[in-house]
Amino acid sequence: MAFEWIKIPYALLTLFIVVNYGMLLGALMQKIAARVGRRHGVPIWQNYADLIKNYGLRTSITHGVMFYLGPVFRLSGGVGLLLFVPTIYGSEMFSNLSFAGDLILALYFVFFGTLGMALGAGESGHPHAAIGVSRGLAQVTAAELPFALAVFAVALQYQTLSITDIVAAQQGGVENWTLFTNPLAVAAAMLAFLGSMMRPPFDVVLAPQEIPIGPPTEYHSSYLALMQTNRAIFPIAKIVVYMNLFFGGAATWPVFFLKVFCIYLVSVFVGVVFPRFRVEQSIRWFLVWAVPLGVLAILLV
């Protein structure tokens, strides 16, 4: 099959929409969390000002080659995850570069950014960065287990590794969503989701007031701006995977915006209510509560 070059501008358009939506949504979630604390919080366009300011800094220093590559790996993890997953189901323009086995690739990309960050933060030489990264790898591994189990359960259920086929199987009404056909897998995956959104009670990686602020301690100017861009893209890309696997996907952009917002809000709801876990509490929590759900989902599917 010949490669259709028109896919590249389409994919860039998807990326553009998702970056802007991610920036605004991130600020909106900050505002919602601030309202819980009876504050008004940052302006809705704050993330743009921060990003432009960081790109506009006049000096920057480096700690070595991996210090450069860390944020690049992190950003390519987010962009890669987004581009290899169909964003809008059934749309020629926004199916991006999805292919038959994209589910496995998506699983890999979820982990990729953290590994890149580990290399970059390790090179920065700051003790807080090293502590943050080791915490992050431990927690991501623990949270990845139930997610991977849930994904395998879903793949077994639909007998395919293509996300497009999984979305196609869920069409035709809310009752066809994986949420209702395989609730155990969705429960396990949503618990894992909480662990990967960098919000309390699972924000042991950045851990403000404790190891301020973990891996990006030494990062500044354009390096930090790259990571901020990724902070806009990555949660959305991850939610797109969840939306496609468990919540019926989205056939139009308005549905996409609504579903992504609702799934994101789950982590914010949990985040504003609970304080932070310690690392061993968080890992134990995943192993005790989320992993058995995932195993059950595989056994019962």
Added chain:
Amino acid sequence: MKRDPMHFIKPELMPRKVKGPDGVEFEVEPLRDYFCDAPPTVQHGAYLKIVEDFFNWARAQSLWILGFGTGCGAIEMRPLMTPRFDAYRYGIQWRPTARQANLLVISGYLSTKTLKRAIRAYEQMQNPKYVVGLGSCTINGGMYWDSYNTIKCLDQYLPVDLYITGCMPRPEALLQGFEDLKKLIRAGQAEGANRYAENFTWYKANQKQVIHDWDMPDYNW
């Protein structure tokens, strides 16, 4: 060992031979290996004025304060994060690391011991960066004017962009001060980092006059 009072170096900062875990001996010179002491240079803005104005707008809308309280004035910063004053509305946020911050608030009296840390924190920040002196102590020493171990005029040691008077200034005064700083930044007048680079030797001489145990390179970004 005879120690020069103006160049006091702690034993752990001396060049020495270290034996690694694999038994290989190697030389370390902490001041050279762990720091970089290339002096700061004057940094020019973007070539196009419109681009620089745009950057200045973004800088004004995104003040990241280094979470570093030097004196009693730091207590007045805390209410700004609370629902009552909520400085986040104005694009003011706190960063825990000097690398990411662009505003250093010297909050109240500054002992010479803390001055050393303030200098190191300031030099680790990236250009453009701003310094705000909070309270009378940073202007003329305030109630510590005849103290033996606090500095009296902050401007002699770090390039101050703005002073907020009072003892202590209320959080409202701080917010007003930050708004004034934003006007300076938007007008392109908050070039403290470049002033520091231009008058580097003068600032260093002043700093070394009060800091007697100067055990670091002249510039440690």
